Amino acid sequence: MDFFSVLYYRFKKVWKAVRLYLVIAGPGLVVMIADNDAGGITTYAATGAKYGYHLIWFLLLLIPVAYYVQEMTVRLGAVTKRGHAEAIFESFGAFWGWFSLIDLMIVDWLTLVTEFVGMTAALGIFGVPAWLTVIIVVLLMSIIVLNGRYWTWEKIALGFCLLNLIYIPAAFMVNPSLSDIAGQGLIPNLPGGLTNELFFLLMANIGTTIAPWMLFFQQSSVVDKGLQEKDIKMGKLDTFIGSIITVSIAIFIVIVTGTLLHGTPIDDAATAAKLLMKTNHYVGAFMAIGLFDAGLLGAICISLASSWAFGEIFGWAHSLNTKVKEAPWFYISFFITLATAGVVPLIPGAPLVLITLFVQVIAVTLLPAALVFLILLLNDKKTMGEYANTRLQNIVSTLIVVSIIILSTLYGVSALFPNLFQ
Amino acid sequence: MRTINQFLNKIREINQRYSKPTVEMSRAVKISLAVLRVYLFLLVVLMVYKFITVMNVL
Numbered sequence: 001m002d003f004f005s006v007l008y009y010r011f012k013k014v015w016k017a018v019r020l021y022l023v024i025a026g027p028g029l030v031v032m033i034a035d036n037d038a039g040g041i042t043t044y045a046a047t048g049a050k051y052g053y054h055l056i057w058f059l060l061l062l063i064p065v066a067y068y069v070q071e072m073t074v075r076l077g078a079v080t081k082r083g084h085a086e087a088i089f090e091s092f093g094a095f096w097g098w099f100s101l102i103d104l105m106i107v108d109w110l111t112l113v114t115e116f117v118g119m120t121a122a123l124g125i126f127g128v129p130a131w132l133t134v135i136i137v138v139l140l141m142s143i144i145v146l147n148g149r150y151w152t153w154e155k156i157a158l159g160f161c162l163l164n165l166i167y168i169p170a171a172f173m174v175n176p177s178l179s180d181i182a183g184q185g186l187i188p189n190l191p192g193g194l195t196n197e198l199f200f201l202l203m204a205n206i207g208t209t210i211a212p213w214m215l216f217f218q219q220s221s222v223v224d225k226g227l228q229e230k231d232i233k234m235g236k237l238d239t240f241i242g243s244i245i246t247v248s249i250a251i252f253i254v255i256v257t258g259t260l261l262h263g264t265p266i267d268d269a270a271t272a273a274k275l276l277m278k279t280n281h282y283v284g285a286f287m288a289i290g291l292f293d294a295g296l297l298g299a300i301c302i303s304l305a306s307s308w309a310f311g312e313i314f315g316w317a318h319s320l321n322t323k324v325k326e327a328p329w330f331y332i333s334f335f336i337t338l339a340t341a342g343v344v345p346l347i348p349g350a351p352l353v354l355i356t357l358f359v360q361v362i363a364v365t366l367l368p369a370a371l372v373f374l375i376l377l378l379n380d381k382k383t384m385g386e387y388a389n390t391r392l393q394n395i396v397s398t399l400i401v402v403s404i405i406i407l408s409t410l411y412g413v414s415a416l417f418p419n420l421f422q
Numbered sequence: 423m424r425t426i427n428q429f430l431n432k433i434r435e436i437n438q439r440y441s442k443p444t445v446e447m448s449r450a451v452k453i454s455l456a457v458l459r460v461y462l463f464l465l466v467v468l469m470v471y472k473f474i475t476v477m478n479v480l
Contacts, residue, residue: 090443091444093440097436365462369462
């Protein structure tokens with residue numbers, strides 16, 4: 001074959017792989033980018049404002065952490081064709097099943113409340129009243145879900161994922177020093193030593209990278225999309241690209257607040273957006289738009305994770321490919337979860353700080369269980385066959401899971417008893 | 423009342439359906455589940471303690 005024939009043959013091969021990827025891409029990208037939800041944006045904004053670029057290296061470490069945990073749900077979903085809730089019920093019995101399901105419902109609902117808090121605060125910056133934001137979000141999400149096709153829902157969700165990239169131009173607009181980013185951010189260091197404050201922020205970054213709803217969401221999403229064993233390779237690639245994008249967005253947020261707000265105490269991302277507006281109106285506006293989008297993406301995925309899990313266990317039809325008439329309980333549970341969570345931020349004097357605390361604490365009860373079940377399920381050779389964890393995968397995933405369990409437990413306990421580690 | 427009964431029947435049916443775990447109960451699985459039970463028990467104790475102390479302050 002001549003040179004051009006070889007080139008053409010290789011191009012065709014690559015193009016075929018790209019097209020296949022574009023068909024299969026979705027669950028991994030959506031779950032990973034939605035991982036940067038309203039709470040996540042606040043954590044990254046606070047990280048940059050407090051420690052500048054110094055913790056960028058730590059965020060980079062979270063790429064393999066997020067990937068190794070989430071790719072297991074791809075294999076599990078594609079092989080068993082069951083969501084995570086159903087897999088736990090079937091493999092470990094009703095006790096662990098109910099524990100996981102009820103815990104998931106509570107964590108998801110509380111997290112949804114925090115997403116609404118983020119969204120109302122973000123649009124509040126542009127003068128939109130909170131009640132109007134809640135109505136717009138509930139209507140918008142209902143329309144997206146009620147279209148009756150998983151494919152359409154996924155493409156709309158990917159559109160919102162694209163909007164999450166708004167932090168990239170924002171970071172370029174603040175003219176950060178590349179040498180500072182490389183010098184301070186890429187060399188592992190603990191600014192000021194391992195203080196309680198730094199430790200809490202590191203744990204918060206881990207906590208926002210791996211959340212219980214992500215495991216349930218991605219596995220159910222893989223099942224609803226209909227991915228097969230042959231699609232696992234592309235599904236894993238999708239998850240890997242998603243994990244790179246999510247950490248990249250986090251880094252760009254750190255760069256924005258690290259450049260303009262370094263040394264300023266930040267309680268939430270909306271406050272960061274307001275402060276940024278004083279320095280650069282557009283950057284502040286981008287931060288606020290990104291916060292709203294992050295809350296919306298988080299809300300889309302979290303409410304679906306609950307409805308899918310409910311449907312799996314109660315035996316209701318639970319697919320986005322079904323119409324309301326065919327799966328009424330799936331859509332009713334979705335709407336009730338969404339609407340009730342949306343109302344909470346509108347209640348005057350609602351205990352929002354307590355809710356945020358509860359999210360951290362209750363997530364700590366569910367996350368270790370869900371992760372342990374995940375590894376045990378991936379070692380069930382009878383079910384998983386050739387897709388069961390290899391020895392290397394077990395070593396890596398066990399190390400990651402044990403680290404996450406220890407750190408998230410410390411995070412949860414320190415949220416319960418703030419003075420314990422001082 | 424009928425709806426509650428239907429719901430309770432559904433719960434019983436689910437409990438029945440998933441009464442026997444299908445995963446092979448190897449030593450690793452048994453140890454993991456036992457450790458998980460202890461871990462969760464300790465967390466619940468901590469949460470109850472926190473709840474009681476908060477209530478006492480109020």
